[in-house]
Amino acid sequence: MIQYFTIKNFFSIREEQTLSFVPNVDTDKRDMYVSKVADGVELLKLGIVYGSNASGKTTILQAFSFFRDIMIDKPVSKNMAIPIVPFLLDDYSKEEHSEMSMTFWIYGERYVLEIEFDDNRVYTEKLNVYISSRRPTLLYKREYDKDTDYSNVTFGQKAGIDKATQRAIVGNTTNNCTVLAAFGQSNAVTSRLNNVFEFFIAGMNYIISPRDMLTFNAKEELRYDTDGKIKQYLLKMLQASDFNIVDMVLDEREETITPEMEKAISNAPIPEEAKANMLRRGTIKHDEIIFSHKGDNGDYTLNERMESSGTNRFLGLAVVLHHALYDNSFFMIDEIESSIHYELVSYYIKLFLANSEGTSQMLLTTHDINLLSEEFIRRDVIWFADKDKCGATSLKRLSSLGLHKTLNPYNAYRQGKLVGLPSLGSVFLDD
Numbered sequence: 001m002i003q004y005f006t007i008k009n010f011f012s013i014r015e016e017q018t019l020s021f022v023p024n025v026d027t028d029k030r031d032m033y034v035s036k037v038a039d040g041v042e043l044l045k046l047g048i049v050y051g052s053n054a055s056g057k058t059t060i061l062q063a064f065s066f067f068r069d070i071m072i073d074k075p076v077s078k079n080m081a082i083p084i085v086p087f088l089l090d091d092y093s094k095e096e097h098s099e100m101s102m103t104f105w106i107y108g109e110r111y112v113l114e115i116e117f118d119d120n121r122v123y124t125e126k127l128n129v130y131i132s133s134r135r136p137t138l139l140y141k142r143e144y145d146k147d148t149d150y151s152n153v154t155f156g157q158k159a160g161i162d163k164a165t166q167r168a169i170v171g172n173t174t175n176n177c178t179v180l181a182a183f184g185q186s187n188a189v190t191s192r193l194n195n196v197f198e199f200f201i202a203g204m205n206y207i208i209s210p211r212d213m214l215t216f217n218a219k220e221e222l223r224y225d226t227d228g229k230i231k232q233y234l235l236k237m238l239q240a241s242d243f244n245i246v247d248m249v250l251d252e253r254e255e256t257i258t259p260e261m262e263k264a265i266s267n268a269p270i271p272e273e274a275k276a277n278m279l280r281r282g283t284i285k286h287d288e289i290i291f292s293h294k295g296d297n298g299d300y301t302l303n304e305r306m307e308s309s310g311t312n313r314f315l316g317l318a319v320v321l322h323h324a325l326y327d328n329s330f331f332m333i334d335e336i337e338s339s340i341h342y343e344l345v346s347y348y349i350k351l352f353l354a355n356s357e358g359t360s361q362m363l364l365t366t367h368d369i370n371l372l373s374e375e376f377i378r379r380d381v382i383w384f385a386d387k388d389k390c391g392a393t394s395l396k397r398l399s400s401l402g403l404h405k406t407l408n409p410y411n412a413y414r415q416g417k418l419v420g421l422p423s424l425g426s427v428f429l430d431d
Contacts (some may be wrong), residue, residue, distance in 0.1 A: 020319075097118050
């Protein structure tokens with residue numbers, strides 16, 4: 001589980017900002033909200049980031065995603081640029097390095113991974129582990145030598161990697177590649193570095209954006225649902241959410257390519273190899289979900305294209321929830337309220353909190369401030385992304401803003417007492 005994540009000089013984030021999953025001392029609904037990762041250590045399962053348009057809330061998720069990718073993806077070429085954009089709304093940040101660090105727990109041990117970089121190279125990288133002690137134990141560190149244009153990599157004794165493997169990792173650690181990504185290319189024996197690499201590659205998921213076609217996820221689950229358990233789970237979710245759906249089937253078929261379809265495929269914006277494979281096969285595969293709805297005189301079927309975007313999105317989010325309940329991973333959903341009624345958003349969060357017994361975490365962004373008035377929401381899971389007059393994003397935690405526990409956060413937010421509200425112009429365009 002993730003404990004802290006710190007970001008500096010990344011897109012709209014200029015000064016160092018830290019998002020924490022450490023709960024405060026509030027005992028309200030604590031059993032529902034926290035997971036134990038070690039003796040005396042509990043972490044929150046949920047984080048929710050609010051913010052107006054262009055406030056930087058999506059940037060927070062992008063930073064998590066970037067950190068994951070740079071730790072597991074080895075660049076194809078040593079000359080490839082690192083895909084980082086620093087803060088650009090001043091005269092100096094673009095010349096400075098970007099920095100990120102993450103504190104996370106694996107098998108009861110605390111790890112701290114730090115990195116400093118720009119679009120050309122990684123300058124420093126360090127991984128420490130805390131083994132039954134408050135003192136850090138070095139697993140590896142790298143430092144850039146300007147004179148040689150080379151990174152010096154040092155491994156600690158607890159890394160558990162032999163000298164030959166160390167040399168192979170160092171050889172793959174180009175200036176634009178992290179040590180951990182280079183390790184992922186090696187054939188190393190099982191060690192703590194394997195656990196860390198697995199944490200990023202399997203324990204952190206990509207951002208789910210408002211534009212993602214989540215029915216694809218549902219189709220994949222239904223396709224391999226040999227015992228029907230996933231289907232029953234998805235139906236239960238839809239029925240509990242009052243979608244009036246009583247059944248669903250995945251309709252898979254192949255259709256012969258007609259001359260008209262061949263012309264359309266030839267002009268389609270897809271890779272030429274994919275076009276050639278389709279035309280060579282002579283058929284095109286189709287799959288779609290067929291839903292059965294209860295009507296006055298029986299059941300009636302509708303295909304997924306005839307369903308609302310809300311139905312399709314909630315179906316996909318139900319798949320995400322299933323993985324969150326059983327896979328012990330980190331999930332990010334941007335604008336969770338997209339196409340979803342507020343009551344469904346609230347219900348979805350309650351489902352996760354009430355049924356999650358593992359170490360999964362969710363980080364959500366939203367524009368919908370109605371959750372601020374809900375009694376089931378703890379204040380230490382709420383964050384506000386706010387921008388100053390220079391366009392730099394800052395993160396503020398609701399529980400640290402000094403709002404008395406008897407005061408309603410929703411009302412305080414609407415009155416501008418928590419963070420600045422958007423300054424809107426006149427509704428008369430000629431003014």
